[in-house]
Amino acid sequence: MYSTPLSLLQLPPTALPEITQKLTQPGNTTARFSQDGKTLEDLKGVVSANDYQQAAEAEVDVGYVCKKCQLVHPAEVLCLNHQRSSCFANNKTSGEIAKAILRLVQVQLECRACRERFPTLLDFKFHCNAERHVKRVHKLQRSEQITPPTSNSMVPPKMPPCSTSSHFAATPVAPSMTPPRMAPPPLLLPQTGNDVTTRNGPDVTAQHLMFSSDFRNDLDSALRLGLEASSLDLPASTKASLCFTGEATLSPEAKRL
Numbered sequence: 001m002y003s004t005p006l007s008l009l010q011l012p013p014t015a016l017p018e019i020t021q022k023l024t025q026p027g028n029t030t031a032r033f034s035q036d037g038k039t040l041e042d043l044k045g046v047v048s049a050n051d052y053q054q055a056a057e058a059e060v061d062v063g064y065v066c067k068k069c070q071l072v073h074p075a076e077v078l079c080l081n082h083q084r085s086s087c088f089a090n091n092k093t094s095g096e097i098a099k100a101i102l103r104l105v106q107v108q109l110e111c112r113a114c115r116e117r118f119p120t121l122l123d124f125k126f127h128c129n130a131e132r133h134v135k136r137v138h139k140l141q142r143s144e145q146i147t148p149p150t151s152n153s154m155v156p157p158k159m160p161p162c163s164t165s166s167h168f169a170a171t172p173v174a175p176s177m178t179p180p181r182m183a184p185p186p187l188l189l190p191q192t193g194n195d196v197t198t199r200n201g202p203d204v205t206a207q208h209l210m211f212s213s214d215f216r217n218d219l220d221s222a223l224r225l226g227l228e229a230s231s232l233d234l235p236a237s238t239k240a241s242l243c244f245t246g247e248a249t250l251s252p253e254a255k256r257l
Contacts, residue, residue, distance in 0.1 A: 002078055003071040004063070009104075012037055022102050023067055030103040032059070035119040043109065043121055050137055051128040054113040062104035076101065113137050 011019065015033030022029040040057050047055070063072035064079040068087040073079040079101055088100070108117045109124040113136045118124040127133055 003073050006065055006070040006072050027099045028101050032105045032107055034107045036121055038121040046125050047128050054111055056110045056112055058108050058110040058117050060106045060108055062106050065102040067100040067102055113140055
């Protein structure tokens with residue numbers, strides 16, 4: 001079941017001598033062949049250089065041959081089961097069974113641009129003349145030209161190592177260039193009459209100007225009405241220095257004081 005006699009396979013005549021030789025050899029062997037007997041080197045003079053760059057060899061398993069009965073099975077497991085049940089049924093170990101299998105491998109030509117495989121060189125040549133293959137090859141060539149350089153050329157150069165402690169120890173600290181903060185100048189308030197007032201209070205050099213002009217006018221009016229100067233409760237030194245009219249000479253009322 002699931003087996004074919006080796007003689008019924010459509011094998012190329014060039015592959016028959018190698019297959020016959022491998023059948024007589026002991027142990028597991030492998031026979032590789034192509035359908036037309038051509039290799040990848042024979043493709044150079046048939047297609048263009050661009051098409052040849054896209055060509056590669058690919059292996060396809062044809063079958064596994066039992067060397068005793070020469071039946072070909074599609075899988076190695078099926079061939080082993082056949083040998084255990086019929087050809088090598090009397091053997092107690094499976095190691096002896098595994099030494100009598102011939103693996104048939106067909107070498108095909110693969111187009112890496114289109115990801116297709118072809119059994120003969122002529123089939124590959126016809127594929128290279130197809131319009132879809134030509135477009136894909138041109139597209140790959142354009143992408144290779146636009147591809148940026150590799151990452152090795154983009155690596156930045158390494159900086160020389162330096163010690164952090166020695167760097168800061170050798171670097172002097174520059175003095176601060178911030179100018180010192182100066183105390184603001186005294187704020188002069190608006191003068192009223194002969195009063196001079198600063199932020200810190202009245203000026204000590206102008207104590208004789210402590211009274212306002214309104215006070216002097218009131219005092220003059222009170223003296224003109226005949227009031228007693230003693231009722232004002234002023235010290236004698238202040239009475240002697242007051243100038244009620246703002247003139248350089250004393251008024252008659254001030255003289256009577």
